[in-house]
Amino acid sequence: MDVHDLPSRAGVHNAPVAAIPARLLASWQRSEDYGVSLDDPHPVFSGTYDDQSLFYECGREVLAELHSTLSSEPLGLMLTDADGLVLNRLSGDQELLRALDRVNLAPGFSYAERDAGTNGLGLALADRVPTLVRANDHYSLSLCGYTCAAAPIFDPLTGRLEGSVNFTTWSDARSELLLALAQTAAASTANLMLARSQGHRPRRAARGQVFRIEPLRQETGSGSLDRLSEVWNSALLHASDALQAGKVVAAVGERGSGRSTLLAQAERRISPGDRLFAVHAPEPHDVDAWLAFWTPELARPHTRFIICNTDELPAMAAERLHDLLAGPRGPAAGTVTLTAERFDAIPRQLSALVDAVVEVPALRNRANDILPLADHLARRARGREVEFTPAAARALSDYAWPGNVAELAAVVKDAALRSDVIDARHLPPELLSRAEHLPRIKAFERDEMVRVLSREGTSIDDAVAELGMSRATIYRKLAQYGISLPKIHA
Numbered sequence: 001m002d003v004h005d006l007p008s009r010a011g012v013h014n015a016p017v018a019a020i021p022a023r024l025l026a027s028w029q030r031s032e033d034y035g036v037s038l039d040d041p042h043p044v045f046s047g048t049y050d051d052q053s054l055f056y057e058c059g060r061e062v063l064a065e066l067h068s069t070l071s072s073e074p075l076g077l078m079l080t081d082a083d084g085l086v087l088n089r090l091s092g093d094q095e096l097l098r099a100l101d102r103v104n105l106a107p108g109f110s111y112a113e114r115d116a117g118t119n120g121l122g123l124a125l126a127d128r129v130p131t132l133v134r135a136n137d138h139y140s141l142s143l144c145g146y147t148c149a150a151a152p153i154f155d156p157l158t159g160r161l162e163g164s165v166n167f168t169t170w171s172d173a174r175s176e177l178l179l180a181l182a183q184t185a186a187a188s189t190a191n192l193m194l195a196r197s198q199g200h201r202p203r204r205a206a207r208g209q210v211f212r213i214e215p216l217r218q219e220t221g222s223g224s225l226d227r228l229s230e231v232w233n234s235a236l237l238h239a240s241d242a243l244q245a246g247k248v249v250a251a252v253g254e255r256g257s258g259r260s261t262l263l264a265q266a267e268r269r270i271s272p273g274d275r276l277f278a279v280h281a282p283e284p285h286d287v288d289a290w291l292a293f294w295t296p297e298l299a300r301p302h303t304r305f306i307i308c309n310t311d312e313l314p315a316m317a318a319e320r321l322h323d324l325l326a327g328p329r330g331p332a333a334g335t336v337t338l339t340a341e342r343f344d345a346i347p348r349q350l351s352a353l354v355d356a357v358v359e360v361p362a363l364r365n366r367a368n369d370i371l372p373l374a375d376h377l378a379r380r381a382r383g384r385e386v387e388f389t390p391a392a393a394r395a396l397s398d399y400a401w402p403g404n405v406a407e408l409a410a411v412v413k414d415a416a417l418r419s420d421v422i423d424a425r426h427l428p429p430e431l432l433s434r435a436e437h438l439p440r441i442k443a444f445e446r447d448e449m450v451r452v453l454s455r456e457g458t459s460i461d462d463a464v465a466e467l468g469m470s471r472a473t474i475y476r477k478l479a480q481y482g483i484s485l486p487k488i489h490a
Contacts, residue, residue, distance in 0.1 A: 007032045009118075009139050023127065024118065024137055026316060030126070031117035031139040033348075040103075041116040041140040047108040049087050055162040058192040059153065060088055062185055063165065067092070076100055076168040077185075080121050080150075082161045084112030096170070103142055105168065113315075114348075116140065120148025121166035126315035128152050128161060129284045130186070132179045135171035147171050149178035151186035156194040158255075161312070165189065229368045232262070235358050239266035242356035243337070250310075250338040250346060253360035256406030259339040262360050263306045267337070274302045281312040290317070295324055298331045305331070310338045311345035318347035325353060363401040363408065370397050370408065377409050378416040386416045391424040399431045425454035446481045449474070453483075 007028040010017055032038075050056060059079040067077055071092035079087045086107050091097050100106060113122040117139030124131040130151040135144050150166040165185040167178050235251075242249045243266055251259040260278055267276055277297065282290035297303055313321070325336060340346045343357050363369065371388070374396055378386035388396070392415075401407055415426040429450040452458060452466050453474075463474055477483075 009038060012038075012141070023123070023316065024133075026319060027113060027118040027123050027126065028139050030113055030315065030319075030348075034114040034117070036113075036115070036117035036139060038140060040142045043104045043109040043111055043115045045104070045109050046085055049081060049085055049108075051087070054193050054196060055081075055153065055155070055189070056087060058196065059163070059165065059189045062188045062192060063088070063090055066181075066185060074169055074173055076105070076166075078105075078121070078166040078168070079163060080111065080125070080166060081163040082125065084110045084115065084122055084125055084164075086111060086166075087163070096168075099145070100168065103146075105146075111166075116143075119143060120168070121150040121164050124150035124152050124164050124166075125161070127284055128312075128314045130179055130183050132175065134175065145171050147173065147175045147178065149175065149182040151179075151182040153186045153189050156190045157197060160255075227372045229366045231361050231366045232258075232369060235360055236262055236265055236269075238356070239263060239337075239358045240269045242358070243267065244270050247355035248336060248338070248353050249356045249358060250340060250343060250351075250354045251358050251360050252340050252343050254341060254362045254404055256404035257360045257362050258405045259360045260306050260308050261405070262358070263337045263339065267304050267306070271302070271304065274304050275300075276304045276306070278306045278308055281309045282314075282317065284314040284316075287314060287317040287320070291320060291324070298324060298336075303331075304335045304337075306337050306339065308339045310347065310350055311340040311342070313347055313350075315347065318349050322347075322349035322353070325350075363404045367397060370401070373405060373408060374412050377412040378422065381413040381416040382420075386419075387421045389421060389423045392422045392427060395424050395427055395431045423454075445477070446483070449477060449481070450483060453478075 006017060007025065009028040009032065010020060010025065056079070063077045063079055067090040070077070074091075074093040074096050076089055076091040076093075076096055078089045081087060086105065086109055089097075089100070089105075089107055091100075105111060110116070111119055111121050113119075113126050116122055118133060119138055120131055120133040123133060130149070132147070132149045134147045138144050138146070138148075146168050147170070148166060148168045150164045152164050153162050154160065155162050165182050167182050167185075169175065169178065239249050239251065239262060249263065249266070251263050253259050264276060264278070267274070277294065279294055294305075298305070307321075310318070325331065338346060338350060338354065343351065343354070346354070363373075371393055374388065374393075375386075378388075396408075396411075403410075411428060411431065412422075415422045419426055429446060449463075449467065452463050460471055460474065463469075464471060467474065469477070
């Protein structure tokens with residue numbers, strides 16, 4: 001960073017500019033760009049948050065247990081959501097609590113970088129790595145009396161950023177172990193989330209240049225993809241027209257809804273012969289390798305890119321990517337597109353480049369697409385046509401698909417690799433029941449009923465014997481769980 005481009009905060013830091021870490025300088029610059037006050041931040045008060053989520057339940061429990069052993073320490077323990085909103089706060093030091101109240105580091109207030117400038121939890125969420133911000137490292141001078149350590153928390157199943165744990169103490173207190181403590185609390189929260197989500201295996205954390213840059217090839221014989229709903233085709237037309245006009249397009253919508261697929265179809269419509277790459281967000285420690293791997297391709301003719309999940313990009317990666325895309329040697333107009341859950345979740349540096357936003361509706365809002373997509377996905381998995389029985393088609397159509405097309409793809413692939421004719425018995429139990437959120441013992445009972453009753457040739461007498469239930473109980477529980485099955489033989 002050129003000395004003339006240094007943020008004004010650098011002029012009042014008590015260390016030479018050369019000694020200030022690059023991450024800190026970058027955060028100060030973002031804080032200045034956001035318009036955060038150098039003297040006193042004004043965090044946004046929301047006061048509303050989801051206190052029923054698994055993340056909140058587990059994070060609160062972990063912090064409560066820590067607090068029971070640290071209640072005599074001058075330490076504030078906090079849980080925040082992914083937007084920096086403080087969800088709860090624990091401390092046995094009343095003087096510290098009163099001081100934190102004065103700077104609004106309290107439940108209901110957002111301490112994200114854009115609201116409060118450089119601070120521990122804001123920088124940890126922006127860069128998605130554990131962070132220690134000492135006294136004079138804060139952007140706003142009124143926060144220099146504190147030292148903060150924070151660590152991001154990721155959903156152990158999806159890898160999605162859920163929030164952070166933040167520990168704040170006085171600036172003159174010992175802070176050597178503060179960051180390690182925050183990291184331990186974050187790991188404990190993620191592990192507890194995993195244990196309470198019915199023991200599913202977590203996504204393996206990326207290590208050492210583990211990220212995806214995929215060449216997307218034109219699919220031949222797309223067949224049923226040409227028969228999708230008017231809702232999908234309207235979004236596709238919007239994206240195609242914008243790309244044809246040389247605009248930078250962002251496709252927004254829920255995870256797994258088909259954002260990158262829609263952009264890929266639009267790209268193929270206007271430039272069927274061009275090379276097309278899908279670029280997925282890297283882990284923070286992989287940013288250098290990620291940029292070095294694919295950005296040399298930017299200047300190549302007839303090459304297009306879909307940058308996926310830009311709302312997951314670490315702040316530093318977003319800044320460097322902006323410089324590449326907006327620089328004189330960047331790609332031609334309209335050759336880069338973006339995806340995210342919401343437009344306002346795209347890093348500010350990249351959202352400024354977007355000319356057109358296309359909303360991709362969730363699969364539950366375009367139910368007519370479920371069966372055509374299932375046909376396409378089954379054929380792609382097996383390399384030939386696969387048949388769905390009426391019972392299977394009904395189960396697929398009636399399900400809400402919280403995981404969208406990505407969930408449908410996983411279900412159909414698993415079934416198609418087991419049978420040429422997909423029946424209800426080849427589908428997961430939750431697809432055959434409208435009672436999706438059950439206590440574990442009830443879910444086990446439902447799954448056992450589905451397993452037994454969906455077997456081909458199973459009679460009601462067979463089910464009575466295996467399940468240990470009377471006929472009346474079986475029929476009552478079928479209705480209670482909303483289980484949809486083929487006709488049961490008497």
